[in-house]
Amino acid sequence: MNYDLVVIGGGPAGLAAAISARRKGIKDILIIERDRELGGILNQCIHNGFGLHLFKKELTGPEYAKCFIDEVRELNIDYKLNTFVLDIDDKKELSVINSRDGFFKIQAKAIILAMGCRERPRGAINIPGSRPSGIFTAGTAQRLINMEGYMVGKKAVILGSGDIGLIMARRLTLEGAKVEAVAEIMPYPNGLNRNIVQCLEDFNIPLLLEHTVIEIKGKDRLEGVILAKVDENRSVIRGTEKYIECDTLILSVGLIPENELSKSAGIEIDPLTFGPIVDESLETSIKGIFACGNVLHVHDLVDNVTLEAYKAGEKAAEYIKKTSKERVLKTKKVKLYPGNGIRYVLPQYVNIDDLDNNLKLFFRVNDIYRDIEILIESNGSLIKKIKKNQVFPSQMESITLDKKLLTEIDQEILINVK
Amino acid sequence: MDKIEKTCIICPIGCNLIIEKDPESKDGYRVSGNKCNRGLQYAIEEMINPTRILTSTVKIRGVSNKMLPVRTDRAIPKGKLFQVMDVLKELEVELPIKAGDLIIENISNTNANLIASKSIV
Numbered sequence: 001m002n003y004d005l006v007v008i009g010g011g012p013a014g015l016a017a018a019i020s021a022r023r024k025g026i027k028d029i030l031i032i033e034r035d036r037e038l039g040g041i042l043n044q045c046i047h048n049g050f051g052l053h054l055f056k057k058e059l060t061g062p063e064y065a066k067c068f069i070d071e072v073r074e075l076n077i078d079y080k081l082n083t084f085v086l087d088i089d090d091k092k093e094l095s096v097i098n099s100r101d102g103f104f105k106i107q108a109k110a111i112i113l114a115m116g117c118r119e120r121p122r123g124a125i126n127i128p129g130s131r132p133s134g135i136f137t138a139g140t141a142q143r144l145i146n147m148e149g150y151m152v153g154k155k156a157v158i159l160g161s162g163d164i165g166l167i168m169a170r171r172l173t174l175e176g177a178k179v180e181a182v183a184e185i186m187p188y189p190n191g192l193n194r195n196i197v198q199c200l201e202d203f204n205i206p207l208l209l210e211h212t213v214i215e216i217k218g219k220d221r222l223e224g225v226i227l228a229k230v231d232e233n234r235s236v237i238r239g240t241e242k243y244i245e246c247d248t249l250i251l252s253v254g255l256i257p258e259n260e261l262s263k264s265a266g267i268e269i270d271p272l273t274f275g276p277i278v279d280e281s282l283e284t285s286i287k288g289i290f291a292c293g294n295v296l297h298v299h300d301l302v303d304n305v306t307l308e309a310y311k312a313g314e315k316a317a318e319y320i321k322k323t324s325k326e327r328v329l330k331t332k333k334v335k336l337y338p339g340n341g342i343r344y345v346l347p348q349y350v351n352i353d354d355l356d357n358n359l360k361l362f363f364r365v366n367d368i369y370r371d372i373e374i375l376i377e378s379n380g381s382l383i384k385k386i387k388k389n390q391v392f393p394s395q396m397e398s399i400t401l402d403k404k405l406l407t408e409i410d411q412e413i414l415i416n417v418k
Numbered sequence: 419m420d421k422i423e424k425t426c427i428i429c430p431i432g433c434n435l436i437i438e439k440d441p442e443s444k445d446g447y448r449v450s451g452n453k454c455n456r457g458l459q460y461a462i463e464e465m466i467n468p469t470r471i472l473t474s475t476v477k478i479r480g481v482s483n484k485m486l487p488v489r490t491d492r493a494i495p496k497g498k499l500f501q502v503m504d505v506l507k508e509l510e511v512e513l514p515i516k517a518g519d520l521i522i523e524n525i526s527n528t529n530a531n532l533i534a535s536k537s538i539v
Contacts (some may be wrong), residue, residue: 021538046487046535047473052429059475062536068516083473149485174474174503193432197425198470202496 003078004028004320006094006108008085012302013038013293013309014114015068020313021112030106031072031079032096037077038067038072040116042302044143047167048169049194052396053303064302088265089197090286110288110316113262113276114200114309117255117294119164125253127159129216131183134224138164138252142171151175153248157225158182159213163191164299165252170199172250176301179203180244183211183227185234190252190394192300213249214241223249255298263291265289275298279349280359281315282308290316297346297362300396334378334406334413341365341372343393350413352406359401365391365417373418374399379411391417424464426457435461469493472502476509476521478538486511487535488521494528501526514539 001196005021007014010033018031020099037043037298045061052058055067064150066262072079073114078361083098094106119137136144136152144150154177158165169179182200187210189196208227214236215226257275259267268285275296276284283290290314293305332352338345343366350359361376370390376383383405391397399415426433433452440448449461465467473492475485494502502525511521515534522532 043536046475046489048471048489060487060489060535063517066537085479146487147485149475149477150482174472174511176500176503193425194427197427201425 001106002028002108003030003093003106004109005030005112005316006106007031007109007112007114008088009033009040009093009114009116009295010035010038010079010081010306011114011116011293012042012065012068012110012218013067013116013312014071017112017114017292017308017313017316018077019068019075019291020310021317021320022077022313024314024317026317029077032094033079033081033087034084034292036082038069038081041139044139044146045167045265045357046146047171050302053301054306061302062256063245065400067125083314085261088261088289090266090400092286092288110290112309112312113259113267113289113291114293114312115258115261115295116339117298118258119251120254120256122251124239125251127216127223129214130218130247132216132218132221134222134247135216135249135251136246138162138168138250139201139250141168141250141415145171147174151177152250153222154315155180155246156248156250157213157227157244157246158250158252160184160254161189161191161196161207162252162254162266163195165250166195166199168252169205170203170246173203173205175373177248179205180246181206181208181211181227183213185212185230187232188392188394192394211235213412216249217243222249225249249413255294257295257298259295262291267291270344270348272338273346277348279347279351280320280355281351282312282347283315283319288316289332290319297344300394304396309380332410334409334411336361336413336415338363339377339414341367341369341418342415345415350406352403352409355403355406357403359403359406361399361401361415363399363415364395365393365397368392369417375416375418376401376413378409378413383409383413411416424461426452426460428456428460437461437517439463459494468496470496470499472499473535474506475505476506476511479510479512481513486515486538488532489535490525490528490530491533492530494525496532498526498528502528502532506532525534 007018042065044157046057050059050064087095092108141152174256213225217224224245228236270277276291290312292309343364421438424435436451438448445462461489473489519534525532
C-alpha cells in the first residue's frame with residue numbers, strides 16, 4: 001500500500017494536519033486511528049471551553065472534534081479506525097495491524113506524527129503502599145465515566161492539580177461522589193485559573209498546595225490515603241501527616257508525549273519536551289516526518305494544537321510536492337536554547353533562510369515570575385525583548401520574531417528570563 | 419462582605435477581581451482589577467446571579483458501553499446544577515441522535531434547553 005501522506009493519530013492534531021495538507025493539494029492521505037472513532041481525547045472531554053480562541057465560541061470536546069471530523073469526511077480523506085501502527089522506519093515505511101486487514105505495510109512519502117500524549121501513572125511518582133483497586137489516572141476515570149458509563153467511586157482524593165484532575169473533581173462531584181481534596185505538591189496550581197474557580201471553588205473542594213500523598217492504604221479496594229505537607233525541597237514535613245478515608249485516588253500528575261514510534265524510526269527526542277526535536281517547519285530529524293500536537297510537546301489549549309497541526313500539514317504538503325532535487329539540505333541551521341528560567345523552547349532549530357516571514361517561538365517558564373523581561377539573544381547581542389506582568393509554568397508562552405531580525409544571526413539563539 | 423476577591427474566568431488571563439458593595443453605583447457593586455469590560459459584567463453577575471453551563475452525559479437505551487454527552491444551551495443558575503443532574507440521572511435517549519438535537523426543553527425551569535453535544539448513530 002502506498003500513500004503520499006500518512007497521519008498517525010485521529011485526534012485534534014491528526015485531523016487538522018490532514019485537512020490542511022488536503023487544502024494544500026495533497027490528494028492521497030490516510031489517517032490511522034487506534035480507537036473506535038475519530039476525535040481522540042476530545043471525545044471524553046465533555047466539558048465546555050474548547051475553541052475560545054479559534055472559533056470565539058465555547059464548545060464541548062465532542063463538538064470541537066465534530067467540526068474537524070465533518071471536514072475530513074467532506075474532503076474525502078481516508079481513515080482507518082481500530083488500527084494500530086506497530087513500527088515506522090527511517091525510510092517512512094509503516095508496519096500496521098488491525099483485525100480486518102491483519103498485518104500490512106504502508107509506504108508513505110511523508111508522515112505526520114500526531115499520537116498525542118500519555119498520563120504519568122502511579123509508578124512514575126512512586127507512591128509507597130499497597131496496590132488496591134480504586135487508583136486511576138484522571139483521563140482513565142474521565143473515559144470510564146463520560147464515554148463508557150461507569151462510576152469510579154464514591155469518595156475521592158485527587159493528587160495533582162493538572163486541568164484534567166480539576167475537571168474530574170467537578171465531574172465526580174456532579175455525579176454524586178464526594179471529593180475530599182485536591183493535593184498539589186508545588187506551591188502553585190498546575191491547571192488554568194478558570195478551572196480552579198469553576199471546578200473547585202464552585203463546589204467548595206479544598207486545594208491543598210504543597211501537599212502530597214505519602215501512603216496508600218487498603219488491600220482489595222483503596223481505603224484511604226495519607227497526605228502530608230512538603231517543604232520547599234518537596235520533602236515531607238514530619239508531623240503534618242493526615243489520614244483521609246477514600247475509595248478512589250485520581251492521579252493528575254502530568255502528561256508525557258507518546259513517542260515509542262518516533263523512537264523506533266530513530267527520530268531524535270528532546271529530553272526537555274520528551275517530544276521530537278523539530279525545526280520551524282515542524283520537521284523532525286528524519287526528512288519528511290513531521291510532528292504536531294501533544295506528541296511534540298504538551299499543550300494547555302486544543303486551539304494551539306489545531307494551529308500547530310495546520311502548519312505541520314502545510315509543511316508536509318510542501319515537502320511532498322518538492323522533487324528530490326529540491327529537497328536539498330537546508331542552509332543556515334541555528335539552534336535555539338532555553339536559558340535562565342526557561343524549561344523548554346520550540347522549535348529547537350531554525351533554518352533562517354527558509355523562514356516564510358517570521359518565526360513563532362513557544363516556550364514554558366520553570367517557575368512563577370512577576371514583572372520580568374523575556375530576552376532573546378544571540379552571541380551576546382539582544383534580538384528582542386518583551387515585558388511580562390506574570391508568567392506561569394502551566395501556561396505556554398509565545399514570541400514572534402520577524403525574519404528581518406534573524407537574517408544576520410548565525411550563532412545559537414538563547415531565550416532567558418530576566 | 420464589604421470586599422471580596424474573585425478570579426475572573428471569562429478568559430485565560432484570570433484577572434483578580436476586587437468587588438466592593440457600593441450603593442452609589444448602578445449595579446450596587448464597585449469592581450476593580452478587571453482588564454476589560456467583560457470582567458466587570460462577570461463580577462456583577464457572580465454577585466447577583468452566578469450561572470454556569472452544565473455538561474454531563476445521559477444513558478442510551480439498549481446500549482451498555484456508550485454514553486451520550488449533553489449540555490445546556492445556555493448558562494443556568496449555579497444553585498440549580500444538582501437539580502438538573504437529578505433529572506439527567508433518570509433520563510434515557512433513543513438513537514440515532516445528532517449533535518445539537520433537543521433533548522429536554524426548558525430543563526428544570528432554567529430557561530435553558532438540554533441538547534446533545536455529539537452525533538451517535
